[in-house]
Amino acid sequence: MLADDSCLNFEMQLADYLEGEPRPALLAHARQCDFCRCVLADIEQVRALGSEMLLEEPSAALWKNIRAALVAEGIIRVRPASRGWRMLRGIRGALWHPLPVTGLAAAVTAIIILLGTPGYLVRHPAAPSPAIQRASVYQYMAPGDIAQLTRTIRQLERSYRVNESYLEPSMKATYEKSLESLNSEIQECQNSLNDEANRSLASQYLSTAYVQKAELLQSALEYGLHQ
Amino acid sequence: MRRIAIVPLLFVVPAAAWASGSLRRTDTFVTIANPDINLNNLVGVVVVRGWTEARVRAAYTMASPHIEIDATPIPDSGQVQRIELATHLLDPALQGARARVDYTIDAPFGSSLEIRNPQGVVRIEKLNGDAWVASVGGNIFVSDSSGRVVARSIGGQIQIIRASGYVEVSSVTGDLRFVSPTTSRIRARTSSGNIVYQGNLVPAADYVMETYSGDIDFMCPPASSFELKARSVEGKVFHELKLNRKNHHHSVFYYGNALYGTHNDGAATLELTSFRGNIYLRPQPQQP
Structure with missing residues (x-):
């Protein structure tokens, strides 16, 4: 299994092959090269998981988050209930800092994207966590996907900042520390993307960090609104 | 007067209940x-x-x-x-x-479990069913489990001891630790925590462990058999095992430090990745 130009050709043809174009040379090389065969198998696995994700049922927490965002926008009104007064206090806080309507649409879109990436407290029993799968296999996330994910994260982060004061202090400290860690990881990975030698692994870590950050914010919002 | 007598009772009864457990x-x-x-x-x-x-x-x-x-x-x-x-x-x-x-x-x-305990420890012992556990800041300990284990803690550490079913764990800042697993599949990810593994690998096992800035410390018996793929961008890979190195693949040059090799017959597959941390592979210390 010696490295040669055929491995580089494999990488160059990979995107076209994944778009559905016939690339017999790529397949022939994958049959001969262990590493490239693993890469290809992993990408196929991620794609298969991605297609399965669309079939997953949204969690109850998701609808609560969407509802909370709609309430925050004043699009729907909440009837006060005795058991949920703290939750309403959180929503009132959000009303004082209303998100733009366009932001809401983006947030809803974002949450839909996140359906495939289970939050820390949202169970998806059927398959291994896609986030873990992504973390554990060769990462393939198109630039467009990353751009959409970063928009999602910005919306979630804005909602988090609106509601963070309602988090229990020790939980808030945990979230803050973890966010700091992930932000540092994201920043370093972005810097490493300019480094040709480390681009592939940096890209893999970057995508995973984005997904983890989105999950973390989703989890924090669940608690910020429902504690 | 009667009213005066009742009012203290309202306080005494709950207090007594508290004291009596x-x-x-x-x-x-x-x-x-x-x-x-x-x-x-x-x-x-x-x-x-x-x-x-x-x-x-x-x-x-x-x-x-x-x-x-x-x-x-x-x-x-x-x-x-x-x-x-x-x-x-x-x-x-x-x-x-x-x-x-x-x-x-x-x-x-x-029994199969689904547990959410955001601010506390979860400890699971001796179950054959599946366990799904999530926490925000709490540690999670699972021992002698033979079902599928999925554990997530944002800031807490996760420790899996003698698991024989599928294991999937993740944390952001917490450490991950595996002791004497007999499972065929482990997936582990932490951002800034360390990963420690102590134990053998069963034949055909497939273990994937990844950390961003933490270290990975992998300790196994000299007789364990696995194919290794270890890589770190800014950290180093240290090994004290008798590995048969594979020919250098181009990716060895792509990544800062990488080590591909076979330990004994290569019966299992082991993939260890860290971006900034070091990876240590060494023989498991003998039990006293």
């Missing part, structure tokens, strides 16, 4: 051999232990009389197939230690 409650449910148990707590320790009996005994210790435990067996008559347990704060202002509830649950070996 009546903030403990125990429920027992006759169940099938493999019931589902769903538990939602906020703060406190959750312990679930497997036993041979076909019933679930759940004991709760509450820190405040303003906490209620909702225990719902399904179906509500006959052998219970599913139990839903939830901590319910009657006073929403309760936070931290004042909202604490400790759960101790004895359940049939075949």
Whole structure:
């Protein structure tokens, strides 16, 4: 299994092959090269998981988050209930800092994207966590996907900042520390993307960090609104 | 006068109840051999232990009389197939230690668990069913489990001991630790925590472990057999094992430090990745 130009050709043809174009040379090389065969198998696995994700049922927490965002926008009104007064206090806080309507649409879109990436407290029993799968296999996330994910994260982060004061202090400290860690990881990975030698692994870590950050914010919002 | 006498009683009775330990409650449910148990707590320790009996005994210790435990067996008559347990704060202002509830649950070996305990430790022992556990800041310990284990903690550490079923764990800042697993599949990811592995690898096992800035310390017996793919961008790969190195693949040059090799017959597959941390591969210390 010696490295040669055929491995580089494999990488160059990979995107076209994944778009559905016939690339017999790529397949022939994958049959001969262990590493490239693993890469290809992993990408196929991620794609298969991605297609399965669309079939997953949204969690109850998701609808609560969407509802909370709609309430925050004043699009729907909440009837006060005795058991949920703290939750309403959180929503009132959000009303004082209303998100733009366009932001809401983006947030809803974002949450839909996140359906495939289970939050820390949202169970998806059927398959291994896609986030873990992504973390554990060769990462393939198109630039467009990353751009959409970063928009999602910005919306979630804005909602988090609106509601963070309602988090229990020790939980808030945990979230803050973890966010700091992930932000540092994201920043370093972005810097490493300019480094040709480390681009592939940096890209893999970057995508995973984005997904983890989105999950973390989703989890924090669940608690910020429902504690 | 009578009114004056009653008012102090309102305070004395709850205080006496507190002192006498009546903030403990125990429920027992006759169940099938493999019931589902769903538990939602906020703060406190959750312990679930497997036993041979076909019933679930759940004991709760509450820190405040303003906490209620909702225990719902399904179906509500006959052998219970599913139990839903939830901590319910009657006073929403309760936070931290004042909202604490400790759960101790004895359940049939075949029970499957779904546990959310954002601010507390979860400990699971000797279960054959699946376990799904999530926490925000709490540590998670699972031992002698043969079902599938999925554990997530944002800031807590996760420790898996002698697991023989599928294991999937992740944390952001917490450490991950595996001791003597016999499972065929492990997936582990932490951002800034360390990963420690101590034990053998079963034939055909497939282990993937990844950290961003933490170290990976992998210790195995000299007789263990696996194909290794270890790589770190800014860290280094140190090994004290007798590896048969493969020919250098181009990726060795792409990544800062990488090591591909075979240990003994290469019966299992091991992939270790760190971006900034070091990776250590060494023989497992002999047990005293």
